[in-house]
Amino acid sequence: MAISTVSNLSSKDFSSDQDVRWCPGCGDYTILKQVQNAMPELGIPKENIVFVAGIGCSSRFPYYMNTYGMHTIHGRAPAFASGLKLSRPDLSVWIITGDGDSLSIGGNHLIHMLRRNIDVNILLFNNEIYGLTKGQYSPTSKVGSVTKSTPLGSLDTPFNPLSLALGANAGFIARAMDRDPKHLKDIILRSEQHKGTSLLEIYQNCIVFNDGAFDLYTDKVSRPETALYLEHGKPLIFGKDNTHGIRLDGMRPEVVELGNGVSADDLWIHDENDHFKAYLLTRFFAVGNEDGFPRPFGVLFEQERPAYEQEVARQMAYAKKRNGDADLEKLLSGDETWVVV
Amino acid sequence: MAISTVSNLSSKDFSSDQDVRWCPGCGDYTILKQVQNAMPELGIPKENIVFVAGIGCSSRFPYYMNTYGMHTIHGRAPAFASGLKLSRPDLSVWIITGDGDSLSIGGNHLIHMLRRNIDVNILLFNNEIYGLTKGQYSPTSKVGSVTKSTPLGSLDTPFNPLSLALGANAGFIARAMDRDPKHLKDIILRSEQHKGTSLLEIYQNCIVFNDGAFDLYTDKVSRPETALYLEHGKPLIFGKDNTHGIRLDGMRPEVVELGNGVSADDLWIHDENDHFKAYLLTRFFAVGNEDGFPRPFGVLFEQERPAYEQEVARQMAYAKKRNGDADLEKLLSGDETWVVV
Amino acid sequence: MSIKEVIRETATIRFAGDSGDGMQLTGSQFTNTTALAGNDLSTLPDFPAEIRAPAGTVAGVSGFQIHFGSRAIHSPGDMCDVLIVMNAAALKANIKYLKPGGVIIANIDGFGKKDLNLAKYGPEADPLGEVGTQGYTVIPVDVTKLTRESLKDSGLTVKDIDRSKNMFVLGIVYWLYNRDLEPTRNFLRTKFAKKPEVAEANITALEDGLKFAMATEVFTERYALAPAKIEPGKYRNITGNEATVIGITAAASKSGLPVFLGSYPITPASDILHGLSRMKHFNVMTYQAEDEIAAIGSAIGAAFGGSLGITSSSGPGIALKTEAIALATIYELPLVIINVQRAGPSTGMPTKTEQSDLLQAVYGRAGECPVVVVAPQSPADCFASIYEACKIATQFMIPVMFLSDGYIANGAEPWRYPSAADLDDIPVQFARSRETDDEAFKPYTRNENLARPWAIPGTKGLEHRIGGIEKQHETGNISYDPDNHHFMTHMRENKRNKVADILPLIQMEEGEATGDLLVVGWGGTFGSIKQAVYECRQEGLNVSQIHLRHLAPFPRNLGEILGNFKKVLVPEINNGQLIRLLRDQYFVDAQGYNRVRGVPFSVDELKAAFREALESL
Amino acid sequence: MSIKEVIRETATIRFAGDSGDGMQLTGSQFTNTTALAGNDLSTLPDFPAEIRAPAGTVAGVSGFQIHFGSRAIHSPGDMCDVLIVMNAAALKANIKYLKPGGVIIANIDGFGKKDLNLAKYGPEADPLGEVGTQGYTVIPVDVTKLTRESLKDSGLTVKDIDRSKNMFVLGIVYWLYNRDLEPTRNFLRTKFAKKPEVAEANITALEDGLKFAMATEVFTERYALAPAKIEPGKYRNITGNEATVIGITAAASKSGLPVFLGSYPITPASDILHGLSRMKHFNVMTYQAEDEIAAIGSAIGAAFGGSLGITSSSGPGIALKTEAIALATIYELPLVIINVQRAGPSTGMPTKTEQSDLLQAVYGRAGECPVVVVAPQSPADCFASIYEACKIATQFMIPVMFLSDGYIANGAEPWRYPSAADLDDIPVQFARSRETDDEAFKPYTRNENLARPWAIPGTKGLEHRIGGIEKQHETGNISYDPDNHHFMTHMRENKRNKVADILPLIQMEEGEATGDLLVVGWGGTFGSIKQAVYECRQEGLNVSQIHLRHLAPFPRNLGEILGNFKKVLVPEINNGQLIRLLRDQYFVDAQGYNRVRGVPFSVDELKAAFREALESL
Ligand SMILES: Cc1ncc(C[n+]2csc(CCOP(=O)(O)OP(=O)(O)O)c2C)c(N)n1
Ligand SMILES: Cc1ncc(C[n+]2csc(CCOP(=O)(O)OP(=O)(O)O)c2C)c(N)n1
Ligand code: SF4
């Protein structure tokens, strides 16, 4: 098998010859662009990359990547990706999924993949709506969402995808948004670096059926007040001119203003490896940030834990060693035979 | 419809005429007994009670209850129960499920039911094994479990069912065990009192395929050291002669010995309504309690939140009021008609 | 130059433009007006697969065809007389549907360099000029300019003004076919009740379009169509999915049962969920479940509780319901499963139609698992068929599969709607409560339909357990007895087959009950087959037609009728499915006519197939 | 009293006891020893549905029947000559299988008051006395006492001693049928290698059982069976699920492909997962997924990556795989789906057998979705059939459904196993890498089998995307073109049908290729049909037999053979499924013989059916 010379690949090399078919203005375009931008930096030959998607607007993604790709069935991308990665640990496997695809019909596969910790990168395009089927509410839609299937408003408490992921023993969770492309690309690269399942939730604007769902965070004016960019080892600071921070009082986080005796040293220092703190961060989740806490973006949690496919490979190797050469004749005959002449 | 006189029902009234078909010594027997014991105390006529189960040894349960019952398909009991409870909020609906049924094939229905918060009571019989199919590992089996399907030991990190439930926005989570029947019955009653989905995980011994999985907690000698019985408003104390407690240092719990200046007042006071503390409690989950923390039993978390079926009923009532009397003629004709003569 | 008034028996026109151009609305307005004018009609919307493909591209073209006339119309027409195109891509995508010599009304503002590029004609191409040389009559209209001119005093922004372009065009077509503007005026005033200035602007554009057509001399003729001889009655327009929604709601009303729909969105079935979610005041509850398995599970749970349980989906979603359908079958609870078929396999072509789920409906479950299968034949027929499906399900305590399709679901036709009083009764009687000293309740005893009692929780003395394990006759207890299993397997089969007892005998749709060629269809091909048979008979050919609504069980007299013909031809939009059932069950050497193109049959291809079948006799 | 040595051509015996009594082990030891003695044989294990129903109850009885002889044996025998019962419940559950006048060897310790109660005979009943009056010969043995006596010096606890009761009984039966003890001695020494005292105790019990039978005069005759005329070769015993496991592993070895099994446990398919999980050293990876959808999804994912993708399940689980099977069909990737059929519908009778998933296999998916269907005819035949299924899947890039059943899966028979070198080649060639200036790769071009290239990730220049949406011929790009869809629908169908080109022609199983009655079977009914046809032919009846392994497509000469007989009879353990395919495809007026009792046909009922069919000629 020939090895591509990777170094000279450019973002354009990852763009397939298929017409991109999303609504003009859809957030999916920016995400596609950033993924294509990130690819050359991975240093992986493009024939060793596979994008696997379910069904949804977002899940059309693989068609637009000039890599290997599988557009599968609704909600089941993790299943296909699991078989692929287990049997081919040499490949770089990416899952593209929507909020309906991954959290409605596909919720179980998602949590099982997270607990198993197979080394694939999940990009969850959360637009809080079903795009492809033209606008029904999804498991991330806010309570009261008036949609095609909920004319009087939706009633179910939405999932908090990152809380759910932590509860399922995820080893890597992160959040980004379509409208901050540079940050998005950085976090995509971080996700890829993680060995084990990485879940990156991306706020994505569906311009047709749920326009503006994330304006609070994507609007350049409000963003500094509403979005909290996390960095490992750095204090939690936000606000235009970095005026505010988050302090921990025992287990209770509180928003404080810096100055007047409160300095960055008093603040909560982000520790990506702290499961409990990460869980707290996932609970900064009030609609419209009404509890006063900004929405965290970046890597909330990362944990080193053996990737499942490596453990499987280890077990396979052990069995091969222990049982010696696989002897088909012996398998066919079994232990007790007799001869008829 | 006649109303039964409820008061004079006894545990025996809830026992059906079918032969109970579990292996002799199976933990399912004790659980059945405690459920039958709890029933008369609910004050609900038995014709208003429905047990809904999936498939598994545990899921045979409804056949043994002299109430209405549905033995459905593997993993899907929450789906059936949801339709039943939404359309019949007057009924008391119970789900009986195993660890495979609820967390392997049925994981998605479980987490969706929890986030929606439909008022049903889920009893999850966790024996960390597939009983009915004769001994394959389940999503709660410990890493390294040697079972029929994992001859060299299982490799997947098991679910922490109660963490998962909290991550899915569960409103009530609790834990009990087959071998402490009195406590079990109390917690069954607590589960029923909660309005909204209640999840009660019950450690259940499968004597045939996973005997002794919970001996650490069920053994009367080791239990005081290994099991932490929770009571709302009470400090976390455990150990033979109540010698130990748990203290919170910031967000970090620690086991302390009482005496020598450490008193009950210094300990973590259990607050059932504190989501984050409950999450911490779910993480007292080390295999064999190797991190030194006892395993919590009792109600870990309860939250008041409108039950989904009540919200649905409210919306139905609102629509009926707003649209006035349902006029079938008008529906048939629609708004634009013409006459052909 | 004077304008000729030409009398036509039928006409077919097609509106085509970008998804953003409002062609579906334009088409449905033309449809309503035409219905009010007393013509019979049939329509075919043609959506793009993408939500909103880039404007101006062929992928983004949306079309709407209507066939109408002064005689009975059963199909949306193979080819159109007049094609309205709002841009170059619309021309490119639709010219193949225009009859030789047909008329093209083209918005020339949609043929700029950019448009030509987007449509992949190339910037220098002159597609309108070119089709002009191919015998078509091209009528170029600068719709954008004219609309802006017309509305310059409306006070609206240019962007808003441009939204009325479709009304300007509709005005032109109204003039051409002598239609009345009033219905559309009324529609616009209702639709934009909160924005009267928008309503008035649209009306002005409509009127100015008509005036433009009248004043300029671009048209040399206009057309008149006499009202059709239509069965007297009160009519409305309806799509298949709407009729399904209303049928279910009516069944709820007449039976007194609450409806519980458990569903998960999927094209082209979603509109049933949407429609029923607006019927709460009729005691219809809708539940958007997390997936199709949960959807059907919830419907069965609700059926156990005494609701009319319904679930709706299409191809991939129906696959997921298979396991639970089998459970409902052995439970013997009423359940209606709506399958709006689409082109498969797998995701296939989700916005296109097909009839390829019939064998799945009849046979597609593990074990011997008999359900009832009912298929509507047209948009309006969805009402009566689903109503009947609900009735069968409750009377026989059995799952009924309702096989609609994408064409019927989105297509519209005039519907002679019934009054509530005319509807069949659906009498439902739950099992009655018992006292302690009554004999023990046996949930699997049976009535004359072989139906078991519907015993719902809350009823004293009927406490019982149901499950998917084989159950003992009468008691319903778990039983592994071989003879009991054989008995119950046959019981379920017999019960399903007994439904035939209450089904109407099949009637000839066209032609005599005996003859040379019998055409047997089912489902959404009804219109094109009927039209083709009708036309063949006009030409003197010996062709008859029956159309099956009941596919499992079949009507009692089906075998007899099949036996009366020298040849039986079964046209289907699949590789041959009904035909397999007929060959097997009636041992008739039927032949198939099968095209799997995701689109309805054309009348012409069917006529050719019938002729060929007759010739080979 | 001297003991008569009676020569028998065939014999059937049945061991029955509580689930804890070790009857399956006893049965399989008798089987091995009998095979080594050169008899032909066939066996039927009969498990209880519950894991461990309360000891002593009828629900907890476990049985094992073996039919063996000096001539060819194809079925496990309808009724037995000798019935061994370890307790009252075993007698109650099994007396119906004993031939009139047959012998009962009864452990009288299992007939105490408690046992009689548990078996629901009532404490005062004397069932052994009663059957004695019905013409059966009852041989009461106090097995418990005798075993304890025999092992009193073994040093084992009473509990452990009691575990050897089955060996004592086996010793008795070995004496009765003149069997050699050595194989069982060897077996016990291997099994209890780590507990030699247990091994020796069991051996002592076995020997003492034999001595007991020899010394006491309870038996008046013992039996001798000459070795059967069996095809020369090397033999072993094998169950269907074991043969399936070995077949897959062999296919991996011969093709050089790694195997990836994605599965989820379900009765009676789980043993395939268990077995393959022990084949890691053969490059077989097993993955217990969270459900059946994930299981098949993972297998397809692995197939995309270049593994031989397999998934295994039964009824309810197969239902869940439907959607993904359709995806694999349109992907055109190799995949083997193993369905070990069980009695349905729904949960049905999970431990019982049935053949009712054939129509589902052939037709049970939305859209036109053709897959290949292969069914083994016996336990040992699972090897060759699954091996062939793997070969077809990879050579045609197509999903193959393998229809085993509960009877075959758990049943065992002697297998003349092949040597590795004798196995067919399975040549697999992945598509080759390309350089940048090579022509663009087209993933849906085809070879002479109509198979597309298997282009796996990691191969330079073959980057491509596959999906469930209809794809353009050759390029594989998304296409909504109507004619392309028609074309591709037929392409997939043609490819499936082309598999027939490489299938062997169907051979007569019994009888001439033309005549009065042709019996056509498929799957696990092979043995009983063959036995019945053989016996009818011995009686001079004009009956022939063919047995189908290939159900979609059918062998090329099937139609011709069907046409050569006056009557075609199709026995199936379902309500008629293969027969529908034959009637439809070959327009032959075949008749069915159908019993849905969860158990194999008895030879007698089949013979009666054949006779009746001939009489009605
Ligand atoms: C089994 C199945 N059920 C339903 C559908 C219909 N369907 C396609 S995409 C989709 C949801 C899309 O929502 P999401 O995953 O959020 O993706 P988006 O379109 O918003 O990117 C649904 C319900 C399907 N294709 N298959
Ligand atoms: C769709 C489907 N898949 C698989 C099975 C087989 N099956 C029955 S129960 C079960 C697991 C049982 O485990 P658990 O839920 O833990 O219950 P337990 O028997 O341990 O009480 C499985 C895999 C089934 N019945 N249906
Ligand atoms: S519908 Fe929404 S999510 Fe889908 S392509 Fe359009 S804008 Fe994007």
Ligand code: SF4
């Ligand atoms: S197998 Fe285990 S869980 Fe099942 S009945 Fe027996 S002891 Fe109980």
Ligand SMILES: [Mg+2]
């Ligand atoms: Mg979405």
Ligand SMILES: [Mg+2]
């Ligand atoms: Mg379990």
